[in-house]
Amino acid sequence: xxxxxxxxxxxxxxxxxxxxxxxxxxxxxxxxxxxxxxxxxxxxxxxxxxxxxxxxxxxxxxxxxxxxxxxxxxxxxxxxxxxxxxxxxxxxxxxxxxxxxxxxxxxxxxxx
Amino acid sequence: xxxxxxxxxxxxxxxxxxxxxxxxxxxxxxxxxxxxxxxxxxxxxxxxxxxxxxxxxxxxxxxxxxxxxxxxxxxxxxxxxxxxxxxxxxxxxxxxxxxxxxxxxxxxxxxxx
Numbered sequence: 438x439x440x441x442x443x444x445x446x447x448x449x450x451x452x453x454x455x456x457x458x459x460x461x462x463x464x465x466x467x468x469x470x471x472x473x474x475x476x477x478x479x480x481x482x483x484x485x486x487x488x489x490x491x492x493x494x495x496x497x498x499x500x501x502x503x504x505x506x507x508x509x510x511x512x513x514x515x516x517x518x519x520x521x522x523x524x525x526x527x528x529x530x531x532x533x534x535x536x537x538x539x540x541x542x543x544x545x546x547x548x549x
Numbered sequence: 550x551x552x553x554x555x556x557x558x559x560x561x562x563x564x565x566x567x568x569x570x571x572x573x574x575x576x577x578x579x580x581x582x583x584x585x586x587x588x589x590x591x592x593x594x595x596x597x598x599x600x601x602x603x604x605x606x607x608x609x610x611x612x613x614x615x616x617x618x619x620x621x622x623x624x625x626x627x628x629x630x631x632x633x634x635x636x637x638x639x640x641x642x643x644x645x646x647x648x649x650x651x652x653x654x655x656x657x658x659x660x661x662x
Binding site for chain 1: 579580582584589590591592593594597637639641645648649650651652653654655
């Protein structure tokens with residue numbers, strides 16, 4: 438177990454709705470990254486937060502947004518859900534000066 | 550888009566045999582990491598190899614890196630049924646400020662008892 442937790446574990450939404458996913462990072466880690474993993478694919482980088490600021494973003498539209506809180510926990514928000522947003526959403530925490538990222542169990546989102 | 554490609558996409562071996570997975574990537578890297586994923590859940594970090602390293606060992610795992618060919622391999626020796634999982638390589642680009650991981654498409658390993 439990595440100490441990274443995510444909630445909820447599963448979620449079903451309908452197209453056009455909004456969703457918020459949550460992540461608690463491993464104790465002492467100040468960097469959180471979010472990834473989207475479609476079925477049968479490798480994870481794709483969405484964005485990274487370091488000390489409450491966005492520190493890099495992948496090729497995802499602005500309707501994907503995030504927050505990092507002073508305790509380094511994080512949220513991923515997705516507006517105007519589309520069917521293709523159905524995926525496993527993974528968060529990972531790390532120390533800024535270390536490259537190893539520790540992943541949570543993921544939230545599986547289904548958009549109908 | 551994916552940075553790397555794993556080969557093979559799927560591998561089925563008998564318990565006790567060795568499993569070798571290969572990964573190719575496209576851009577210059579700071580390091581390359583291998584992760585394991587069971588049943589579509591969270592990823593478990595296995596090993597990290599830096600761009601100036603050529604080989605690294607961890608228990609039954611052996612990783613090689615050839616930066617001239619932009620490729621890496623993961624060898625699992627004396628495989629066990631519990632090694633059944635998907636294995637991903639991930640690179641950290643040498644350009645850019647964030648330690649984002651760029652994943653390949655994965656190798657699905659089945660170890661038959």
